Every structure is written in structure tokens, then in C-alpha cells.
Amino acid sequence: MSHAADTQWPRWEVLKQDAEGKPHQAVGSVHAADAEHALLMARTVFARRPSAVSMWVAPAASVRSFTAQELAEREAPTERAPAAGAPERYLVVRKASHRRSMAFGELVGEVEGANVDEALAAALARLAGEPVLALWLVEARAVVRSDPAEADPWFGPARDKTYKQQSVYSSRATARQDAAKGVPR
Amino acid sequence: MSEPTTLGSELTRALLERLTALGDDELVLGHRDSEWTGHAPILEEDIAIANVAQDEIGHAVLWYGLVEQLGGPDPDRLAFFRDADEYRNAALVDRPRGDWAFTMARQFLFDAYEAELLPRLERSSYAPVADAAAKVRREELFHLRHSALWLERLAHGTDESRRRLTAALDELLPLLPGLLAPLPGDAALAAAGVYPEAAELADAVLARVGAALEAAGLARPTLEPPADAAGADRRQRPDGVLAALLAEMQSVARSDPQAEGW
Numbered sequence: 134m135s136h137a138a139d140t141q142w143p144r145w146e147v148l149k150q151d152a153e154g155k156p157h158q159a160v161g162s163v164h165a166a167d168a169e170h171a172l173l174m175a176r177t178v179f180a181r182r183p184s185a186v187s188m189w190v191a192p193a194a195s196v197r198s199f200t201a202q203e204l205a206e207r208e209a210p211t212e213r214a215p216a217a218g219a220p221e222r223y224l225v226v227r228k229a230s231h232r233r234s235m236a237f238g239e240l241v242g243e244v245e246g247a248n249v250d251e252a253l254a255a256a257l258a259r260l261a262g263e264p265v266l267a268l269w270l271v272e273a274r275a276v277v278r279s280d281p282a283e284a285d286p287w288f289g290p291a292r293d294k295t296y297k298q299q300s301v302y303s304s305r306a307t308a309r310q311d312a313a314k315g316v317p318r
Numbered sequence: 319m320s321e322p323t324t325l326g327s328e329l330t331r332a333l334l335e336r337l338t339a340l341g342d343d344e345l346v347l348g349h350r351d352s353e354w355t356g357h358a359p360i361l362e363e364d365i366a367i368a369n370v371a372q373d374e375i376g377h378a379v380l381w382y383g384l385v386e387q388l389g390g391p392d393p394d395r396l397a398f399f400r401d402a403d404e405y406r407n408a409a410l411v412d413r414p415r416g417d418w419a420f421t422m423a424r425q426f427l428f429d430a431y432e433a434e435l436l437p438r439l440e441r442s443s444y445a446p447v448a449d450a451a452a453k454v455r456r457e458e459l460f461h462l463r464h465s466a467l468w469l470e471r472l473a474h475g476t477d478e479s480r481r482r483l484t485a486a487l488d489e490l491l492p493l494l495p496g497l498l499a500p501l502p503g504d505a506a507l508a509a510a511g512v513y514p515e516a517a518e519l520a521d522a523v524l525a526r527v528g529a530a531l532e533a534a535g536l537a538r539p540t541l542e543p544p545a546d547a548a549g550a551d552r553r554q555r556p557d558g559v560l561a562a563l564l565a566e567m568q569s570v571a572r573s574d575p576q577a578e579g580w
Binding site: 142163164165166169170173174176177178181285286287289290305 | 360361362363365366369373456457459460463464467471577
């Protein structure tokens, strides 16, 4: 397996919110030179349709991911003194089912921990009993967010663009068939 | 919203000329941007520039639509069945796409121009122009954000990126007056509040461009307001560059002029 980077630019994970009150969802990634560029690229690639109201990006290096198997095989944390240092905040993103979806997982909340182990324990305690196929912990301070005050220029234009399946653009042959059948264009 | 002005024949003629120039700038720039499809430096930017191209062409359709409303030809006729000597775009937008620095520098200059033009057009006494400007402006905010981001990063990137950006600006800045110069009918349109006053608009654009270049650590250029003669830029086609662009852009439509759709 090659470990060569696939681009000169770092990768950023993109979290998109489709509507107020819905959770942000992990929709994919972009490559970009820096955070501001990553947010613009995320808007370009993911805000077009369906609609969006908010978008966050996080450097891939700030995301720890765990599969269900890794979580099951994880050793139960041993009793020990709480780690020193200020607690770090993490976003918790969960993939809950294999259902076909445009999103990898969705935001279920935020946890704190002095390290990743503590944060993971807190996240699993919060999700007790709920299905988890994969889990992400994203360092909250690494997340860069779109400005709510700019939501309209940022996301508004995409809503006004009609989405057409490629079959709408008929070939000359299908246009003639339609014309023969009297199908209005 | 302003009350629609009833245009007399002189103003209608002047507005037809101006709307055609606005549409031609957008269409030609959009076509140049579209030439990057499949060739941009990275997939994300390929999508971004294709998006910008599509937006600009959409804006051309808006301006051409107003031409049609005023009794002119329909948008397809304007786009695909006029020759280079009938186009009224500024030379700035038809220069070959060059490298990424050239394309982003040109896009920045055009976006900076529109950032000043469109808010003024939204106050036009001719309501259809004001309405179209509001639609265009919403998309242009993002274009400017994107091209300004690139201007800054190319300026501060590497020696090579700075060299390429500087070379692009050396070629593009002398063409800016041609974009800003008034058409012969613009003074009458300005007097009627239909279109902004050319000198005031040019000053605002040049100030914005100068400030942005300075902020990016580039030498603040001496930007002269356009001489009246610079408007002729939109009529001079000395080098066949626009004709070659149109030959490609119009070839499908002209291969079957009676076609009604696809």
C-alpha cells in the first residue's frame, strides 16, 4: 500500500447542514491550501444541491476515526487518575447504519476530554445502546465554520438552480422522436 | 424598487448597446473560464471554475434577455449568430486563458468591476435592469471571494507564483480602461438614472483594484481613468483572438441554424 500523499494540499473533511435544526453531516472531503480555501472549495463541491445552510471544514489530521470493530476490541479503560491539562472539546460524528446515504455520518454532539481516550469514553457513554458503525472525534478548535451572516450569498444561489437529469438534454434523435409523438419541449 | 422608466427611442438605443456589451463581457469571459474544464490545477478548482463559467454565462442570458424585451434579437441569436465585429465585449475578457494566475487575475479584475457596478445598477431607474443586477450580484459576491483569495495566495506563495501573477497583471491592467470606458450612449443613460456615471464608476473600480493589489503586497499600479477613446476597445478586433473563440463557441449552433432545441 502506498503512503504517498495524493496531492500537495492537505485534505479537509466537510460537514454540511441541510436545514436549520438538522445535524451537520459528514459529506466528503476537499483538498485545499488552507482553512479559508477549504471552506470555499467545500461550498463549491458540496453546497450546490441539495441545499445547505451551514458548512464546516476540519483538517483531516484533526479527525480520529474508529470502526465498530476497533471500538469492540478496544480495551476497557483502566481506572487511573484523570489526565492533567485543560480538557479539549471534540465533535462526535457517528455513522449509524449501512443505509444508502449521501452522508458518511452525522453530528451527535460534543464531548470533552483531556485526551482522545477520555473523549472517546465520554462519546460512547453518551451513545450507550445506540448503533455505531463508525465514530469520529473531531478537535472542535480545528473546525472552521461558514459565517451565518453570509448564509445567503454562500448558499442561496444554489437553491435557485434547477437540477436537471442528463436525460432532460435529449439528443437530436430523441428530440425527433419526441417531435413525432407531439411531446412538448 | 424604482418605478420603471418609460424609455424614449434614444435611451432605448443606448440601453440596447449597453446591455449587449454587458452580456458580451459575461459570455466571453464565461467561455474563457469554461476552457479550464478538465484542465484546472486540482479537481476542486476545476469544479469551482466551471461553476463560475456557468454563472457568467447565466448572467449573459439575463442581460441578453433584457435586449430581447426591448425589441432586440433573442439571446441565442445574439450569442451564436453574430461575428466578432458585432460583439461589444472588452478586450480584457477575450484574451486567451493563459495560466491559472492569468485566469484568476483577470477574474479578480472583472469581479472587482462588478462589485462596484452591480450595487449601482440595483439603483437603476429602469426596474428590469435593477432586478437583473440584484440576481447577478448575489452570485458575484462568491466569485470575488474566490478570485481575491487566489490573488492573495499567488502574491504570497512562491517566487514562481508571484512572477506569474505579476506577468499576468502587466498584461491585464492596461486593458482595464477598455472595460471601464463609456459607450457613446452611456452619458444619456446616466442622466436618466438608468446606468451609473462612467467616471464615478471607474474611480471606484480603480480604487478597489489598487487597494487590493497593495494589500497583497504588490506595487500599487498607477491606474489612469479611461480616456473617452478607450470605449473603442469594444469595437477593435485587431488580432483574430475573439474570432477564433467565437468560431469554436458558435460551431454547433451554426451547424444547424434551424435547430430549435437539443
